[in-house]
Amino acid sequence: MAVHFSILLLLSGVTGICSITTVRKVSVKTGKSISIPCLYSSENTDKVKYLCEGYSWHSCTFVAQTNQPQNSDKFSITDDKTQRIFTVTISKLDKSNNNFWCVSGVQGSYIREYFYLSVTKGESSLYTEEQNYVGYIGENITIKCFSKVTGVKKWCRLGGPCVTDSIRDGAIHGTTVTINTSVPGGFNVTMSKLRSESEGWYYCEAGDFQMPVYIRVQNRPETTSSTLEKQEKRFSFDLKTLLIPPGLLILIVTMTISIWLILKRRRGKAEASATTEAVSAAEDVTYINWTGNRQ
Numbered sequence: 156m157a158v159h160f161s162i163l164l165l166l167s168g169v170t171g172i173c174s175i176t177t178v179r180k181v182s183v184k185t186g187k188s189i190s191i192p193c194l195y196s197s198e199n200t201d202k203v204k205y206l207c208e209g210y211s212w213h214s215c216t217f218v219a220q221t222n223q224p225q226n227s228d229k230f231s232i233t234d235d236k237t238q239r240i241f242t243v244t245i246s247k248l249d250k251s252n253n254n255f256w257c258v259s260g261v262q263g264s265y266i267r268e269y270f271y272l273s274v275t276k277g278e279s280s281l282y283t284e285e286q287n288y289v290g291y292i293g294e295n296i297t298i299k300c301f302s303k304v305t306g307v308k309k310w311c312r313l314g315g316p317c318v319t320d321s322i323r324d325g326a327i328h329g330t331t332v333t334i335n336t337s338v339p340g341g342f343n344v345t346m347s348k349l350r351s352e353s354e355g356w357y358y359c360e361a362g363d364f365q366m367p368v369y370i371r372v373q374n375r376p377e378t379t380s381s382t383l384e385k386q387e388k389r390f391s392f393d394l395k396t397l398l399i400p401p402g403l404l405i406l407i408v409t410m411t412i413s414i415w416l417i418l419k420r421r422r423g424k425a426e427a428s429a430t431t432e433a434v435s436a437a438e439d440v441t442y443i444n445w446t447g448n449r450q
């Protein structure tokens with residue numbers, strides 16, 4: 156047991172498992188909010204996670220932590236222990252919200268990683284329309300990363316591999332990634348044939364800016380069959396409205412027959428008067444008698 160433990164310790168020391176991985180520099184607009192994912196090594200799963208604000212680690216202030224109720228509408232923190240990622244969200248960004256640390260552990264043995272927020276009034280250097288996307292298993296998803304920054308464009312899994320625009324076609328965890336830089340205003344990233352393992356935090360990279368994006372992967376809701384059901388329902392509803400109650404049917408038939416009879420009678424009368432008019436020119440008496448008989 157003790158041997159196993161020391162081997163584990165040795166391994167973690169050698170491979171640098173005991174760490175936090177996050178983005179380095181993110182560009183955001185004043186007043187907006189941003190979520191930053193911090194990936195941690197497994198031995199930190201049950202430790203407290205913090206967000207610390209300040210340029211220097213020694214003088215930064217803990218502004219959110221997972222073991223304390225969060226009643227700030229400026230900072231929040233959530234911990235996904237399955238993915239080993241805690242996410243810090245900073246809202247209503249202003250120019251002074253620049254320097255932060257993702258932190259885990261207890262006093263005396265903290266592990267930490269720094270990130271920088273470039274908060275500007277104008278357009279961000281690198282941004283996406285959203286930070287949360289939903290993709291479906293077996294399908295493709297395209298994310299547009301808006302950027303005018305020159306330099307290498309990348310798409311990376313947080314803590315995982317990256318695909319660069321010079322390769323154009325690469326793969327991340329069995330999913331093909333294509334970067335298209337011939338798109339006005341930025342570049343498109345397409346992930347093909349999503350799998351459930353594809354779910355997680357990624358980021359676009361342009362120059363030294365990064366933009367984190369969460370991709371949720373799920374089964375496509377059965378829209379085709381449910382719309383079919385709806386159509387069926389609507390069809391039966393139409394049929395029902397088409398079905399005329401028997402009473403009404405009898406009434407309609409009676410009225411139709413009556414109208415038909417009246418019309419027939421009138422036409423008969425009209426025809427009769429037309430012929431009698433012609434005749435009446437010659438013989439007045441016949442006309443009077445004839446119509447008299449008819450009525």
Ligand SMILES: *[C@@H]1O[C@H](CO)[C@@H](O)[C@H](O)[C@H]1NC(C)=O
Pocket residue numbers: 335336337338339
């Ligand atoms: C890249 O995007 C442009 C603009 O949307 C499109 O015309 C072109 O076909 C795309 N290239 C590839 C290889 O998909």
